[in-house]
Amino acid sequence: MPKISSKGVNMPSSPIRKLVPFADQAKREGKKIYHLNIGQPDIETPEGMLNAIKNIDFKVWAYTHSEGIPSYREKLAGYYQKVGFNIDASNIIVTTGGSEAITIAVNACLNPGDEVIIPEPFYANYNGFTCMADVVIKPIVSSIDTGFALPPIEEFEKVIGPKTKAIMICNPNNPTGYLYSRAELEALKVLALKHDLFIFSDEAYREFCYDGKEFISPMHLEGLEENVIVLDTVSKRYSACGARLGALITKNKEVLAAALKFAQARLSPPGVAQIAGEAAIDTPDSYFEAVNKEYTERRDLVVSALNKMDGVFCPNPGGAFYAVVRLPIDDSDKFCQWMLESFSYKGQTVMMAPATGFYSTPGAGKNEVRIAYVLKKEDLAAAMECLEQALKQYASL
């Protein structure tokens, strides 16, 4: 029998995957589960986007250009100009989700064995994308005590070596919800220029910034034109995760040329999604205002409920729809499994993501979980009540 590859063996599983059988069992037992474990928002996709799908009028569902439909790229360029990026359509390669934008960027820029520095906790799938490219992640720990702010630049300097080729950030951050400040990004800029590093900026949650805080991208900073590669997706912006539509944006012509070759190999991004994506750009501001208001309220509800619980600490996230929370527990994997397997309160329980999956430093995240506040407020309130009861019961075990 032929053997699979080392990558096939070592490719990491989703950190939530091992909880799925316990969730399935809990459902079979009739428990109601509040799913705070995944970033699948319940927010409705804009009507204009859905109508664009319903109104398709082609007879042949054909390949599009590998770099995306020209009219979509043009319109998308307009969107990015509004966001303050000094780019045009030629700086955009349309991708199959943000996932493919990341895969292409990593492969186009890093050789096997090269290193990318990522503040941790970080989006767990970065492990998968780097595993596929044989690239090494060098994590720098950001601390819950500072609200997961960018670690001091000295910490980056310590791990920079001859193999270091890039820094990857996710802003606003998944899993922490932290929103990087201009000062933090300026510090990264100095570092990237000093060491000739790419900055991969995963901006999936760009639209989700709260309390009037400004979103700043490395793409906004002068002098970083050759270094910055923005990795984007429509998934969260328009609650259209199933569209699988993203983009890679850079002013670096060499990266663009290389990325185009990767894009050509897979022929084209999804066709209907691009038509819908083009329509989505006309989504009225009122949609985003309503969504922002809703998420702010959800965040306030969750963060305040959490911080009222004994021994619980949750920094107030400035963006995205996640929070990493410190709980009075010994082992978040065990605790999250226990909540599905052995706990219920009024026939209900909560599914959360153990934070261990977002750290690559062994042992880190053992007393933390990630909560995605993607449910309506009454469900979030019930979930928080449930979690509070669970913590009490768990403490007395």
Next chain:
Amino acid sequence: MPKISSKGVNMPSSPIRKLVPFADQAKREGKKIYHLNIGQPDIETPEGMLNAIKNIDFKVWAYTHSEGIPSYREKLAGYYQKVGFNIDASNIIVTTGGSEAITIAVNACLNPGDEVIIPEPFYANYNGFTCMADVVIKPIVSSIDTGFALPPIEEFEKVIGPKTKAIMICNPNNPTGYLYSRAELEALKVLALKHDLFIFSDEAYREFCYDGKEFISPMHLEGLEENVIVLDTVSKRYSACGARLGALITKNKEVLAAALKFAQARLSPPGVAQIAGEAAIDTPDSYFEAVNKEYTERRDLVVSALNKMDGVFCPNPGGAFYAVVRLPIDDSDKFCQWMLESFSYKGQTVMMAPATGFYSTPGAGKNEVRIAYVLKKEDLAAAMECLEQALKQYASL
């Protein structure tokens, strides 16, 4: 300025890409171009598939399961059972086009430096997928004089070494249109079992077999359960290239488990495409009968016209909608460019793919082109007339 990776530098371009500026210029000059250069069929997508898109009724365009929507996988399993595969839904991972099925299979099965044997000429993007995975293609030349039949097994044996992990075939073949016989596949089976090799079977053109010839897959052969990985797509079957919907099918549990982890990393395949793909499985037989009749007539027209031209030889392809043709020319890249740049007949010209892009043996394919007979018959007839005139004029240069 940070440097891109070696992969970014070495990633191959599409073999047709270098002709695009000449085609654009020809269009600007008002020339009509018959595009026989790409596998984008003009056949209409089945109505049921398009209606499924128009009738979507979700409010949130959500992620699907990483391995595909359960109901789609079930129905797809039924389709494969009809094709004679002894599999169920658990043997299927739904992918983003056939391209992703290939990428996942190569990464899950081969380590960097490992070798895959591929009869050449072969689909040019195999170069890209293997470049991404740092895998080495060992080509075995199949000859136009035998109609591109499978090369003798001794030729495979000659290149098999400790790094050989797989054989890749495309059946019916792109670019040659050759349809492998049961005897040829049985010979590959013996070889694969003897050397413990995976067989990657790219079956994008399964529905396109002519003259009543039977389609045989390595999946039909007993004893190959652990070796065969079928790579599939709905692109050609339903003329739905823009759907970006494919599948990886195998009975090998280790490969399935590894493939699922790659699938999880990119979250999910396109959502609307899966809904449409599920509807497509109900496409009536009459659709395929009409398509088959149309392509048979197109093939007959093209092959007979070609073989009447002086010094031209075109084997009669048993499947797909391509033919590799030997022309009385010195350099197919030069000739194809010349046809766009310097030739016209009644204000028309033909764009074809130089066969050099489908060979990795240096110098091979210099007097061959690939023709995709994806236009209606009157256009194909005009294109053939045009090509005949071009060859006469080229000979007299």
